[in-house]
Amino acid sequence: MLIYGTGSKHLKTEQPKGIVCPICKSEDSVIMSAYSRHAHIFWIPLFPFGKTVAMQCQNCQEVLDKKNVPEQLKTKSQELKKETTTPAWQFIGLLLIALLIGGIAYSDYQSEQNFKSYLKTPQKNDVYKYTTEVGMYSTFKVIEVSKDSILVVQNEYETNKASGISDIDIDPNYAESLYMMSKKDIQQMYETNKIYDIDRY
Ligand SMILES: [Zn+2]
Incomplete structure (x- = not known):
């Protein structure tokens, strides 16, 4: 359940x-x-939406209707609004949302940068995630790196969901036989979006 509502913070009281x-x-x-x-939302201030001025007579205890007060009072009320400042904590929710979005964007950017750098300089034990011709997901693992090629072992299992990769990326699933791939082939698999991620542990 989403609990939301409005609140207000007293800024200043005056007796003009x-x-x-x-x-x-x-x-x-x-x-x-x-x-x-x-x-x-959930008692976390999200954003401020303006100031309000309440007026009351100390003599007759009447709460004055802002629309029906003399011009002089309206002016005083505007002045009071101007000279008070919105407390910074009323923006905390907006700030948190901005940080969250920024954080997600940064982490996406960072993992894309990692992917590109792993692709450029392969290392032993890198796990390449790729899609097969029929749209399944699988992996191969780097065993050895040489100048123009890498030696890999193929995962003998496939999964129909990208999220299933972690289940099949286990040592016993990798074939015994080594397979040679040129760095050019790897690059092409990347450019055609077949290789979509690389894990480095
Ligand atoms: Zn009065």
């Missing part, structure tokens, strides 16, 4: 001079309080 209560006509009795409102 020279204001007459529109209800009881008493002088200097109106107090005004500025609040900054925010939306929250």
